[in-house]
Amino acid sequence: MENQTTSPAVYGPPPPFVRDSPDIWIIQLDLYFARAQIAQQEVKFQTAVSLLPAHHVMEFIDMIRDPSVQAYDELCGALRSLLVKSTEENLRSILAAQQLGDRKPS
Structure with a gap:
């Protein structure tokens, strides 16, 4: 019997970056890495x-x-901090621009 060495199989390209959902992108990327070993x-x-x-x-x-x-883990943490913060800031600025008048916030 021959000694075979196997290399990890790659299952398509990694997922494209998703700015609005860095957590989702990181989860997809981690799954890609796991599947590709x-x-x-x-x-x-x-x-x-x-x-x-x-x-x-x-x-x-x-x-x-x-x-x-630990560069990958640090990059993921930095992306989460930066982009989640940016999303929250954008939401706050949108809400601040809205005038409620006689309406109640929902």
């Missing part, structure tokens, strides 16, 4: 960064230029 932080980090729009890459340029051992 990718566990190395460096590979996960490089893949995630390659999927980010250029303006987000610029926001994390220091992290990208000098990645830590």
Whole structure:
């Protein structure tokens, strides 16, 4: 019997970045990595960064230029913090612009 080495099968491209739902994108990306049997932080980090729009890459340029051992986990945390905060700020500004008058908030 021959000794066969197997490489992980990749099941299509990784999911595209979803700005409005960074948590959903990270979950999908983690599932992609699990299915493709990718566990190395460096590979996960490089893949995630390659999927980010250029303006987000610029926001994390220091992290990208000098990645830590846990770079993927740190990037995910930073994305969640930045984008969830931005979404909340946008919602607050929309609500602040609305005048209730005689209406009650719902």
